[in-house]
Amino acid sequence: MSSIINNILNILTPILLIATGALITDKAGSLNIALEGLVTISALFSIIGASISHSILIGTIFGIISAMILSYILSTLTSKLKANIFITGLATNLLATGICSIITFSIYGTRGLVTFKNLVQIHKIHLFTIDISLFFLLAILLLLITQVMLNNSALGLRIRACGEDPHALKSYGISRTKIKLISFMLSGFFCGIAGSYLSLNLGSYVPGISAGKGWIGLVVIYLAGSNIKYLIPAALAFAIAEAMSIYFQGITNLPPDIVLAIPSLFTLIVMVIVSIIIHNKNLIKR
Amino acid sequence: MELPAIEVVHVSKFYKDESIIANDDLTLKFNKGEITCIAGENGAGKSTLMKIIFGMETPSKGEIFVNGKKVEITHPLIAQALGIGMVHQKFKLFNNLSISENVSLGVELKKHFFFLDNLKTLRKVQELINSHNIQLQADTKIKDLSTGEKQLVEILKMLYRNADILIFDEPTAVLTEQEAQQLFATMRELKAQNKCVIVITHKVQEILDIADIVSIMRKGKLIGTYKRSELNGKTLSDLIMGEEVKSINVEKKHINYSQLKPVISFKDVCIYRENQEKPLLYNINFNTHPGEIIGFCGVSGNGMGILEAVLGGMMPISSGHIYLKGEEITNLSPDKLRSNGLAFVPADRYQYGSAANATLAENLIINHRDRLKKMNEFAKPLIDKYNINGMPSQKMKTLSGGNIQKAIVAREIENMKDYIILSNPTWGMDLAATAYIHSQILELKEKGASIILLSSNVDEVLLLSDTIDVVTGGEIKKSFKSSKKLNKLLIGEYMLGRKS
Amino acid sequence: MKSKSVQTLKGIILIISLSLLILIILAFLLSNEPLKTLNAIFLGPFSNLYFFGNTINSMIPLIFGGLGILVALRCGLMNLGGEGQIYAGGLATTLVALKFMPLGYISIVIGLLVGFIVAALISGLSGVFKVKWNTSELITTYLVSAVFIFITNYLISSPFKDPQTNLIATRKLQYMLHTILNPSLLTTGIFYAIIAVIIINHYLNNSRLGYANRLVGYNKEFARYGGISINKTYMIAMLVSGGLHGLAGGFAIVGTYGSAIKSFSGGMGWNSIAISLIALNNPLGIIPAAFFFAWINQGTLIAMQSTNITSDITLIxxxxxxxxxxxxVLLGDNK
Known part of the structure; x- marks a missing residue:
């Protein structure tokens, strides 16, 4: 039982971080589909940073910086070139994969798994038989800070206004580009921490380490109705589902490929169910 | 003598290497404690001049002085810092934020560097509201306000930023008569507080009501600046149009239309919402007849838009029946209605009426998709017949607003069989274009079409309609037969629900 | 009007030059022998008939995939599921063609047809979600595709794996398209790809369905108001988009691979999106756009064989x- 709970917390931590970051861009009116890429690049850079410095903290900072640089590039190029954010988001995912492969290939001579020995372990608090990592506590803390930021700060007010009507902002003397940039940078910050957690917790970097968590993050926001209060239960639903699929993989003989398909399938089903609920609600409203 | 609040000297604005002159050597003064109207037809260059003053456009030539000091206004922020504020035609408000949040956005009050000081802001905004005798609560969300109240919030926004020069761009376009009167009262109060008020408009009556000074523009040039006392309705509209206005004469034959066979009939049409709230439409009953113009008027948010959507097949009804010449057409989809000869000029000509990135020909042919192979041959005669200034292969977005509306009207009249729905057909159009559309409507009436006119412009409904239905709170509250005794104010009372 | 198309053309040239510049910079950064690498990338595909034929050959699935994206984009839809649709369509083609092997070359036709249908159904599923419940097709196409990638992986590596090969792949087809530029891999598939471009061009520009497709893409509210059924148009666009992706996979099999090999379609779906965008939503533009991509991809492959560079730089x-x-901004289409 405690191993299942540990598994759930382990999966919940990155999803919650990613979703919180993506919620900020969502509130500012953009669908950030570059989350996968941001998580991936941070996963590689944080493990490189940690292996050089033998410090989880410095590794995490490496990861955060790399993801924030990438989201800066994404946001600035998109606004400077007046490009379509979906396409540039896809491009960012490709770019991150490309950069990571090239780096692992150039430095470690492999395009696959990179393992580091003598890595420092992530601190965990033992509560009875459950391990709670500092990253999980950080994720909860940051979620609360984000809530306060969105509801009770000038920046939050501007982000919400930007999400409602970005063009009207100009007449208030507020730069829409700047607000979008800030929201993307914050999103990068959160994805950075999530990426660090993924690779540092695993002790290695594998291509595709984010394993669709960026997309899950988007669906979590959708499921929570863009309401920060429902972010934890929504993220928890995904974490439980994925933990269950790992559990069943252990006790049944399902082929691994099919097991790998379960998170996407589950995300899809949730996405469709939520849209059915929203659709029916709107029908009655009319 | 006091310095003028703002002065433009020899200001010109060219586009594309001087080939298009939007403003041609304008010299104007605007004084404190006065209401100045800039009058002119669409395309006269009024809006361009105001955008220059508000820093949204930079002049090609000329100088601007604020309180006697030469200034370069290159950005709206600079304009704001100079005490210039502008209420745009389309409100720039955030529906999900409160009045105080909207008013303070961009100049928020903070505490401890990071947090918003919501209480202090609320108090400050409420004081501002009270000091101008406005009946609003600062914590109300914008989405709960009427159009007229939203406009007041726009004014509060300017005042909160200490604006002394207040520019209004066609402020009454979306208001009822009563709301307009209330706005004029607020403007006069601003004048009394020694503010400089500038109003862009093409409505003659409005100018006569509020102006102290009138500057008239035509084709980018300043025709002249007059005192209100020098003008009357006739001289003013002559000056604006530049020639005798051919005002259309509407003779109303008093036919008893109800003897004729109805074309469109609504029987107890209702649209309910969730959890027992007030229905969007309630017990709508009416018949339309050949050769009759039936006019609906109402304040926005009272069911006019819903009625339009139902008529166009864009929204299903909850109960009731709709018939076309005795045959039931309830809840048919737009494509079915189209094949029954639906002709429909929607209020929103950009969202529903046209596709900006498609060509003019592609826009015109949508009801005749069987003739796609010869699209341009189809479009050509329509373009000629309705004097649309454009080429078949030209993108719709490159046409002027007036020409887009002409194209929509042309397309819908061509598809018409028995009836046509026109929703705000002349909204935002100048006198000449309005007269053109009105003459087209009357021509259709002559030919025996049944015409359903939905309009927030009471003048238009009064001018054209044989029957006038006032829609309030989703219901037809009052139905009038056209007569000389009817007037704008009486209808306005019903529209606002003060009489029933 | 004219100056705008000139500006657009300038934009395209600028985009291509910038991309090439980035490639050059990467080569200098990452290769021990940058000049040799660049030579291989740029001129390799033209150095002999073998490489040239291979380059043209790799255009075939890209053309089909690019067309598939284009049809969806012109309807205002996004299909991010190209990867899975190509992969599953390719496998379906292979399995059916194997089944009907006794019929000779007819088996290819049946295989391609089924590949088209299978992929059309996969993307059609997202179409149903969109039409019935307004579920964002952007996310569902991606998720459905992800599911099908794993399922296809499983099918190729377990039940349909050919035990006689070391590859993770199905059995090999006996009948395939004819090669036309021996010894290269180029097949008659290129002609079918070009025919597909012509058909789709005609479909979009001259047919009633194509008109509906375009109008819904321009402004769906206007299309609905004008009596076009949005749901029907969306469904058709998603089915055609998926079907074309299925053909992309199918032609890759019956032309080049001969059997469904694990991950044979890797990256084709994403490339299709880029190709469709470079083609500026014009079906005829798909051919040069696909050529540009095929050239860079083939060049990098050649460079990888002769120098120490990884093919991942194409990703960048x-x-x-x-x-x-x-x-x-670059394409000069303001607003």
């Missing part, structure tokens, strides 16, 4: 192209 070049091609 592709992402840069994607970044640049959606630029309104």
């Amino acid at each position: 070049v592709q992402s840069c192209i994607l970044f640049l091609t959606t630029s309104v």
Whole structure:
């Protein structure tokens, strides 16, 4: 039982971080589909940073910086070139994969798994038989800070206004580009921490380490109705589902490929169910 | 003598290497404690001049002085810092934020560097509201306000930023008569507080009501600046149009239309919402007849838009029946209605009426998709017949607003069989274009079409309609037969629900 | 009007030059022998008939995939599921063609047809979600595709794996398209690809369904108001989009691979999106756009064989192209 709970917390931590970051861009009116890429690049850079410095903290900072640089590039190029954010988001995912492969290939001579020995372990608090990592506590803390930021700060007010009507902002003397940039940078910050957690917790970097968590993050926001209060239960639903699929993989003989398909399938089903609920609600409203 | 609040000297604005002159050597003064109207037809260059003053456009030539000091206004922020504020035609408000949040956005009050000081802001905004005798609560969300109240919030926004020069761009376009009167009262109060008020408009009556000074523009040039006392309705509209206005004469034959066979009939049409709230439409009953113009008027948010959507097949009804010449057409989809000869000029000509990135020909042919192979041959005669200034292969977005509306009207009249729905057909159009559309409507009436006119412009409904239905709170509250005794104010009372 | 198309052309040239510049920079950064690498990338595909034929050959699935994206984009839809649709369509083609092997070359036709249908159904599923419950097709196409990638992986590696090969792949087809530029891999598939471009061009520009497709893409509210059924148009666009992806996979099999090999379609779906964007939503533009991609990809492959560079630099070049091609500024289409 405690191993299942540990598994759930382990999966919940990155999803919650990613979703919180993506919620900020969502509130500012953009669908950030570059989350996968941001998580991936941070996963590689944080493990490189940690292996050089033998410090989880410095590794995490490496990861955060790399993801924030990438989201800066994404946001600035998109606004400077007046490009379509979906396409540039896809491009960012490709770019991150490309950069990571090239780096692992150039430095470690492999395009696959990179393992580091003598890595420092992530601190965990033992509560009875459950391990709670500092990253999980950080994720909860940051979620609360984000809530306060969105509801009770000038920046939050501007982000919400930007999400409602970005063009009207100009007449208030507020730069829409700047607000979008800030929201993307914050999103990068959160994805950075999530990426660090993924690779540092695993002790290695594998291509595709984010394993669709960026997309899950988007669906979590959708499921929570863009309401920060429902972010934890929504993220928890995904974490439980994925933990269950790992559990069943252990006790049944399902082929691994099919097991790998379960998170996407589950995300899809949730996405469709939520849209059915929203659709029916709107029908009655009319 | 006091310095003028703002002065433009020899200001010109060219586009594309001087080939298009939007403003041609304008010299104007605007004084404190006065209401100045800039009058002119669409395309006269009024809006361009105001955008220059508000820093949204930079002049090609000329100088601007604020309180006697030469200034370069290159950005709206600079304009704001100079005490210039502008209420745009389309409100720039955030529906999900409160009045105080909207008013303070961009100049928020903070505490401890990071947090918003919501209480202090609320108090400050409420004081501002009270000091101008406005009946609003600062914590109300914008989405709960009427159009007229939203406009007041726009004014509060300017005042909160200490604006002394207040520019209004066609402020009454979306208001009822009563709301307009209330706005004029607020403007006069601003004048009394020694503010400089500038109003862009093409409505003659409005100018006569509020102006102290009138500057008239035509084709980018300043025709002249007059005192209100020098003008009357006739001289003013002559000056604006530049020639005798051919005002259309509407003779109303008093036919008893109800003897004729109805074309469109609504029987107890209702649209309910969730959890027992007030229905969007309630017990709508009416018949339309050949050769009759039936006019609906109402304040926005009272069911006019819903009625339009139902008529166009864009929204299903909850109960009731709709018939076309005795045959039931309830809840048919737009494509079915189209094949029954639906002709429909929607209020929103950009969202529903046209596709900006498609060509003019592609826009015109949508009801005749069987003739796609010869699209341009189809479009050509329509373009000629309705004097649309454009080429078949030209993108719709490159046409002027007036020409887009002409194209929509042309397309819908061509598809018409028995009836046509026109929703705000002349909204935002100048006198000449309005007269053109009105003459087209009357021509259709002559030919025996049944015409359903939905309009927030009471003048238009009064001018054209044989029957006038006032829609309030989703219901037809009052139905009038056209007569000389009817007037704008009486209808306005019903529209606002003060009489029933 | 004219000056705008000139500006657009300038934009395209600028985008291509910038991408090439990035490629050059990468080569200098990452290769021990940058000049040799660049030579291989740029001139390799033209150095002999073998490489040239291979380059043209790799255009075939890209053309089909690019057309598939284009049909969806012109309807205002996004299909991010190209990867899975190509992969599953390819496997379906292979399995059916194997089943009907006794019929000779007819088996290819049946296989391609089934590949088309299978992929059309996969993307059609997202179409149903969109039409019935307004579920964002952007996310569902991606998720459905992800599911099908794993399912296809499983089918190729377990039940349909050919035990006689070391590859993770199905049995090999006996009948395939004819090669036309021996010894290269180029097949008659290129002609079918070009025919597909002509058909789709005609479909979009001259047919009633194509008109509906375009109008819904321009402004769906206007289309609905004008009596076009949005749901029907969306469904058709998603089915055609998926079907074309299925053909992309199918032609890759019956032309080049001969059997469904694990991950044979890797990256084709994403490339299709970039190609469709470079083609500026014009079906005829798909051919040069696919050629450009095929050239860079083939060049990198050649460079990888002769120098120490990894083919992943194409990923970076592709992402840069994607970044640049959606630029309104570069293409000069204001508003």
